[in-house]
Amino acid sequence: MNLWLRNFLLLILMLAASGLALALRPTQKIADQGPAIDLETIIPTTFGDWHVEQQNSVQIVDPRQKEMIDKIYTQTLSRTYINSRGYRVMLSIAYGDDQRDSMQMHYPEICYPAQGFLLEGKEAGNLATGSGSIPVTRILTSLGQRNEPVTYWTIVGDRVFQGGLQKKLAEMRYGMTGKIPDGMLIRISSIDGETANAYDIQTQFADQMLHALEPEYRRKLNGNARIN
Template structure:
């Protein structure tokens, strides 16, 4: 029997499908804004961090390349290290078209698909450049690799934390005749101590958000949450 949450999601999907026929969004939100170039927009060196070219930790890829190329317009994967030797892995996925069939795939789906166990999940709020960003934390494990993860998802300029939020945000754009783009911003580190890992990831998130050009910042951290 379907839960109330699943029924709501189903109703929203049906409403979205109906509106897509009636309204037929034809304007791509991405085409109205400056083009995305993740490699340029995200600096390789900032604050206490610099990109580690000779990787010692592998960034988990969300899917096989054929799937990545279909769903995402661009992806960026880097490992950053500071003077203390702390390492943080950054993965950003950008999709120009956030239709149901091309939606960004969440880490709690991607990691188990790569063989990881999902140990814990929680929703938290990060304060980034004065914006309250509702983010998700998950603890993952594969053999001796313990990898806590912090991530958030943006549809257009709105941070969304659930399927319902995402669908509501998409409907808002659909009513405007627009097809929204989307971005998934993921930070992780290899650490058995999730408390220290999340503290490091939060510090990294604040520092990288502060160096993203102001004109591009909403694309990375949103300008409001979809509640």
């Protein structure tokens, strides 16, 4: 094969690969197809035995972390709820309408140590709710005398995933259909020296919160949880 013909074939192959990549590039946002997401409106301020505590000084906010989160996510919600026994639970939800590689989620096991917390434990678990079982991650953090167990789960599109590999596979599945998935991270935590007690109460809190949501938003937050 002479040089001219070889270069010509290489050019054809390069153009074909470029055209295929362009054709497979996701262009349709899932966020534009479902119900509009407005976290302040979707999540009620009162549900079950819980109501928002209007004034509190429990949460620690690092301005640098907040700036990073604001760049990654379209919306964020941060509230502290209190029940009739005076127990406080912190809820943080971050939503991004474009959850591709360029918009990576900011995981608690990364952002807590970045604010000076010690990461003392991490395990996968399942959150049993009336609307199904949700795969979650639980981490134990501390800052001085402050012991803060955390439960969180992450969603890409309409499914909960655990770990970077599952997230990548979910993104690829959507990408092959020309869709850009949205994503959400729901984090629940409390300051409690009794870790098991904290996780039990966080489960109750999540169950009551999800029960209070409209069905289409419940499905969005629980990632179509498995019904046991």
